[in-house]
Amino acid sequence: MLEFLRRNRVVLTSGSLLLISLLLLSAGARTRQRIDPVASLMREGMRPLQSAVTAAVDGVADTWRMYVALIGVKKENERLRWRILELEQQAVRLAEVEQTDKRLQELLNFRSTIDGSVQAAQIIGRDPQPWFGTVSINKGEADGIHKGMAVVSPFGVVGQTTATSAHTARVLLVTDHNSGIDAVVQRSRARGIVEGTLDSGCVMKYVKRGEDLDVGDRIVTSGLDGIFPKGITIGEVTHVTRGNRGLLQVAEVKPSVPMDRTEEVLVIGPGAHLKGEAP
Amino acid sequence: MRTAILYAAIAVVALLLQTTVLPHVTVGRTSPDLLLIICVYLGLHQHTVAGALGAFFLGYLQDAFSGSLVGLNAFGMSLIFTVVYLTSRRLWVDNAISKIVVVFLASLLKTVAVLLLVALFMSADGVWQTMLGYLLIEGVLAAVLSPAVFAILAHTQQLTVVEEE
Numbered sequence: 001m002l003e004f005l006r007r008n009r010v011v012l013t014s015g016s017l018l019l020i021s022l023l024l025l026s027a028g029a030r031t032r033q034r035i036d037p038v039a040s041l042m043r044e045g046m047r048p049l050q051s052a053v054t055a056a057v058d059g060v061a062d063t064w065r066m067y068v069a070l071i072g073v074k075k076e077n078e079r080l081r082w083r084i085l086e087l088e089q090q091a092v093r094l095a096e097v098e099q100t101d102k103r104l105q106e107l108l109n110f111r112s113t114i115d116g117s118v119q120a121a122q123i124i125g126r127d128p129q130p131w132f133g134t135v136s137i138n139k140g141e142a143d144g145i146h147k148g149m150a151v152v153s154p155f156g157v158v159g160q161t162t163a164t165s166a167h168t169a170r171v172l173l174v175t176d177h178n179s180g181i182d183a184v185v186q187r188s189r190a191r192g193i194v195e196g197t198l199d200s201g202c203v204m205k206y207v208k209r210g211e212d213l214d215v216g217d218r219i220v221t222s223g224l225d226g227i228f229p230k231g232i233t234i235g236e237v238t239h240v241t242r243g244n245r246g247l248l249q250v251a252e253v254k255p256s257v258p259m260d261r262t263e264e265v266l267v268i269g270p271g272a273h274l275k276g277e278a279p
Numbered sequence: 280m281r282t283a284i285l286y287a288a289i290a291v292v293a294l295l296l297q298t299t300v301l302p303h304v305t306v307g308r309t310s311p312d313l314l315l316i317i318c319v320y321l322g323l324h325q326h327t328v329a330g331a332l333g334a335f336f337l338g339y340l341q342d343a344f345s346g347s348l349v350g351l352n353a354f355g356m357s358l359i360f361t362v363v364y365l366t367s368r369r370l371w372v373d374n375a376i377s378k379i380v381v382v383f384l385a386s387l388l389k390t391v392a393v394l395l396l397v398a399l400f401m402s403a404d405g406v407w408q409t410m411l412g413y414l415l416i417e418g419v420l421a422a423v424l425s426p427a428v429f430a431i432l433a434h435t436q437q438l439t440v441v442e443e444e
Contacts, residue, residue, distance in 0.1 A: 014361040021357055024350030029400035053299040093282030260284040
């Protein structure tokens with residue numbers, strides 16, 4: 001008997017403990033009350049440890065949550081920074097569109113003052129060498145542009161076409177030293193030739209010494225060269241030189257068109273003229 | 280005696296983790312039952328009366344800190360210890376994989392036993408469905424963690440053996 005107990009002591013102990021467990025359960029279920037002073041003592045003993053570990057875990061959890069939140073803030077910050085850049089770009093684009101719209105409106109208004117064939121074109125390139133005043137436009141022979149056509153803007157004369165290809169044309173600016181335009185002083189109708197200079201300005205030559213020419217006078221095209229319609233502004237006289245001798249006087253002219261800032265132009269066909277002016 | 284104290288300390292630490300840290304890392308509202316893994320270890324390696332008492336103590340510890348009736352987990356742990364003890368005496372369950380399988384099956388057995396006791400002693404409607412829903416997850420979690428817990432327990436046991444020698 002003792003040998004049996006000794007050999008099966010583990011199983012018997014386990015069986016007893018299972019029985020005790022069931023008795024405890026049964027007692028608890030019958031009374032429907034949890035009366036267990038040992039468990040209370042154990043819970044009381046564990047309380048400081050549990051509090052300490054919970055505080056540590058909460059601390060780590062808080063730190064982690066804060067870290068995650070910071071990452072979120074950083075990402076949000078990055079996103080907002082990009083958004084600001086996008087909006088700034090958008091604002092620049094809108095301003096550009098507004099400016100273009102204004103220029104095109106002016107060009108359109110100016111175009112309505114001309115009778116005859118007129119083509120709007122955009123300047124797509126400038127002369128790589130500073131001492132030549134030429135630009136390229138995005139219209140060519142396919143659009144009816146040929147050599148020797150007048151190129152103007154709402155501010156006045158830009159130049160004339162000197163070479164063309166299918167879809168582009170080269171424009172010799174009024175400020176180029178190879179350029180020459182038959183012109184008159186608007187006020188006194190004194191005639192002369194406006195030529196370009198190497199310093200991106202113009203001079204009016206071949207004006208008779210006796211003609212009335214003064215600083216501030218507006219110079220316009222005469223329409224006699226068969227290229228430019230009559231009455232288009234070329235510029236304004238800034239200085240007049242009259243020598244002691246000779247039959248002619250020379251005037252420095254400031255072009256009315258800001259050549260380096262002009263982006264759109266009109267190419268005027270032969271026979272076109274300003275409304276109100278004789279062809 | 281020293282071994283018993285060490286096991287008790289490990290059980291307390293496991294309970295501490297189970298009541299403070301592990302609820303933060305739940306999988307489908309379930310967290311791993313570390314005390315069950317210790318109980319299986321006792322069943323596999325402590326074939327003594329102390330082992331049986333230890334399993335009961337683990338269950339009682341769990342009862343003390345849970346809202347259930349006292350004796351529910353004590354019964355479950357004692358049952359696990361007995362079944363694992365009897366199985367390990369007849370079958371070879373000494374490699375890592377078989378231990379993991381034993382832990383998984385033990386988890387299922389304990390849940391089923393607890394469910395039966397709940398049905399017998401408490402009239403908690405709906406507990407069945409809820410507990411059955413988490414039966415497999417609980418088993419898998421315990422099985423996954425068992426190699427690490429077993430390694431710690433084996434290391435502790437080796438230390439006590441060396442010191443006793």
